[in-house]
Amino acid sequence: xxxxxxxxxxxxxxxxxxxxxxxxxxxxxxxxxxxxxxxxxxxxxxxxxxxxxxxxxxxxxxxxxxxxxxxxxxxxxxxxxxxxxxxxxxxxxxxxxxxxxxxxxx
Numbered sequence: 001x002x003x004x005x006x007x008x009x010x011x012x013x014x015x016x017x018x019x020x021x022x023x024x025x026x027x028x029x030x031x032x033x034x035x036x037x038x039x040x041x042x043x044x045x046x047x048x049x050x051x052x053x054x055x056x057x058x059x060x061x062x063x064x065x066x067x068x069x070x071x072x073x074x075x076x077x078x079x080x081x082x083x084x085x086x087x088x089x090x091x092x093x094x095x096x097x098x099x100x101x102x103x104x105x106x
Contacts, residue, residue, distance in 0.1 A: 009069055019062050030054040033092040040099050050095075054088040057081050 009015070034051040042050070064078040 015066065019065070023058055023062055026058060027055065030058075030088075030092070033089070036096050037092050040096055042095065050088070050091060054085060054092070057085050057088065061085055 010018075030051075034054075037047060037051060040047070061078065061081040064074050064081060067074050068078055
């Protein structure tokens with residue numbers, strides 16, 4: 001009689017196929033948002049940081065999802081990288097919208 005059965009999630013091949021599709025599509029969304037952000041009046045150095053953080057965070061997010069099967073405590077890194085990804089997404093959307101509709105002058 002089995003009392004507890006450990007589930008390690010999906011097989012690696014299926015996980016890799018799904019992750020591959022998501023990394024490409026999310027990366028494409030951030031590429032388009034980065035192009036829109038490049039037309040804002042934000043300093044060039046800050047734009048570079050804002051545009052590069054989501055791409056690096058995608059690697060951390062999906063890497064931590066893979067490693068969470070083997071190291072349970074890495075889920076905290078996964079949660080933090082997901083929050084950073086959402087924050088980056090919000091900044092890249094809200095900053096151009098602010099400059100288009102709210103900011104006065106120029």
